[in-house]
Amino acid sequence: MPNPPAIPPSLRQAMAELGPRWGTSVQAHVRQMVLGFSEVLRDAPKLATVTRDIPYGGDPRQCLDVFQPLGPAAARRPVLMFVHGGAFVEGEKDRTAEIYSNVLWYFARHGIIGVNVEFRLAPAHPYPSGTQDIAAAVAWVRAHADELGADPGRIFLMGHSAGGTHAAHYAYDARFHPPEGHGLAGLVVVSGRVRAENSAENPNASRVEAYYGTSPATMEDGSPVNHVTAQALPTMIAVAEYENPLIDVHCVELLAALTRVRRRAPRFVWMAGHNHTSIVAHFNTAEDDLGRQILAFMERPS
Numbered sequence: 001m002p003n004p005p006a007i008p009p010s011l012r013q014a015m016a017e018l019g020p021r022w023g024t025s026v027q028a029h030v031r032q033m034v035l036g037f038s039e040v041l042r043d044a045p046k047l048a049t050v051t052r053d054i055p056y057g058g059d060p061r062q063c064l065d066v067f068q069p070l071g072p073a074a075a076r077r078p079v080l081m082f083v084h085g086g087a088f089v090e091g092e093k094d095r096t097a098e099i100y101s102n103v104l105w106y107f108a109r110h111g112i113i114g115v116n117v118e119f120r121l122a123p124a125h126p127y128p129s130g131t132q133d134i135a136a137a138v139a140w141v142r143a144h145a146d147e148l149g150a151d152p153g154r155i156f157l158m159g160h161s162a163g164g165t166h167a168a169h170y171a172y173d174a175r176f177h178p179p180e181g182h183g184l185a186g187l188v189v190v191s192g193r194v195r196a197e198n199s200a201e202n203p204n205a206s207r208v209e210a211y212y213g214t215s216p217a218t219m220e221d222g223s224p225v226n227h228v229t230a231q232a233l234p235t236m237i238a239v240a241e242y243e244n245p246l247i248d249v250h251c252v253e254l255l256a257a258l259t260r261v262r263r264r265a266p267r268f269v270w271m272a273g274h275n276h277t278s279i280v281a282h283f284n285t286a287e288d289d290l291g292r293q294i295l296a297f298m299e300r301p302s
Contacts, residue, residue, distance in 0.1 A: 002045045006286045011036045015278055019242035022275050026203050026244055030277045034099055037281035041098035044284040048108035050101075052094075056140035057133065059120055064137055065093060066148065067104040067114035078154035078185075078298055079141060080107045081115040083134060085161025085191075085280075087204045088211035093118045099281055103158075106284040106291055112298070113150050115141055119166060122211035127222045128176070130166035130211070134159075135176045142183050156186045156298055160280045161244070162211075164192020168224035168254075171233055186234040186301035188294055191243060191276050194224045195250040202246055225250065228257040234301035236267040238290055240274040247276065267302075269293050 014036060018029050048067040055063050069077065082103045084091050093100060093116045104114025119133035138157065145152040159167030170176050171187045196212050196219035198205040212219045220226055237255055239248040259265045269290060271279050283291060 002043075004045060004284055004286045004288070005040050005043045007040060007282060011040065012273075015273060015275060019273070019275050022242040023203055023245040026276070029275070033275065033277035033281055034095060037102075037278065037285075038096040038098040041102050041281075041284060044098070044102060044105060045109060046105050048105060048114065056137050059125075061118050061120045062133060062136065063118050064140070065101070065104070065116040067101075067108040067116070068148070069108045069111050069113065073111070073149060076145075076149055076151035077111060077113050079113045079115060079148070079150045079156065080104070080294075080298070081117055081137065081141060081155065081157045083117045083119065083157070083159040083163030083167045085159075085163045086121070087207040088122045088130070088162045088165075089207050090121065091162070100160075102284040103280060106288070109284070110291075110295055113148055117163075119163075122207075126210075127212045127218060128169070130162070131169045131173065131176050131222075134166050134170040135178075138170070138183050139178065152183070154185045154298070155183060156188065156301075157184050158188035158190065158294070159192055160190045161247070161276065162193060164189045165194065165196070165222075165224060168192055168194055169222060169227070171235075172224050172227035172229070182233060184233055186236065186297060188236045188238070188297065189251065189254065190238045191240055191247050191279055192224070192237075192251060192254075193247055194254045195246075196220075196223045197246070199246070204244065225254045225257055228254070228261060230261040232258060232262065234266070234297075236269070236294065236297045238269040238271060238279065238293070240271045240276055240279040242275040244276045267293065267297050
């Protein structure tokens with residue numbers, strides 16, 4: 001098996017330089033990280049059979065990719081569904097040839113079926129279209145569990161940034177669940193915008209408005225943190241040291257809300273030296289601290 005590539009010193013240096021000023025030019029910094037990690041990931045191991053652009057709905061963006069680990073399995077495999085970010089108005093499950101497939105390549109290498117989920121975008125598709133799309137994608141995976149060789153009792157949902165918003169809103173808001181429930185074993189929120197707001201501190205405020213509109217009531221209704229109950233599914237939260245402004249604040253708010261109602265803290269990871277993009281772009285490199293934390297969570301969700 002080829003070894004995962006190391007993050008080169010030049011890219012580490014770029015992360016260190018951009019980190020303290022990340023929020024001053026979020027979109028430009030995101031592009032720089034995507035390009036840098038795409039170059040590194042060209043040499044990453046890719047040990048899965050991939051079927052791309054499988055429809056789970058009628059819109060062209062309602063599609064997903066399935067990453068099947070190589071080799072026979074002794075039992076049905078767990079599933080990791082990944083939902084990308086893009087501030088509600090942009091983003092692709094295949095932002096480049098390497099990102100965000102790198103997340104699913106990583107988990108497939110560890111014997112987990114990976115599902116890379118695309119969803120509709122604002123402003124053409126406002127709130128709650130993203131949540132509805134996650135509901136439909138989860139339903140698709142459950143309906144096809146037999147042919148995938150998947151364990152329907154071990155389907156995990158992971159979302160980054162706006163994808164974390166949609167994933168968490170679906171997971172916590174029972175209005176979007178089928179009668180049998182959400183169908184998930186756990187939720188992984190990575191740098192998720194779990195509170196919708198359009199304050200002056202938020203450089204993506206206009207993009208939040210493109211999805212939610214400007215009504216404070218709608219933003220409150222669509223904020224995953226407002227739907228946390230004592231029955232919330234097992235959740236893991238991860239944030240970067242250098243985040244888009246307020247994302248880490250709101251993820252800690254989610255941590256506190258879960259801790260308060262469940263009477264114990266969920267698994268929480270703070271990624272030193274990482275930024276809002278590198279926290280997912282580094283998957284399938286030689287650095288796998290976060291990956292190992294997620295694998296441990298999937299093994300024993302709590």
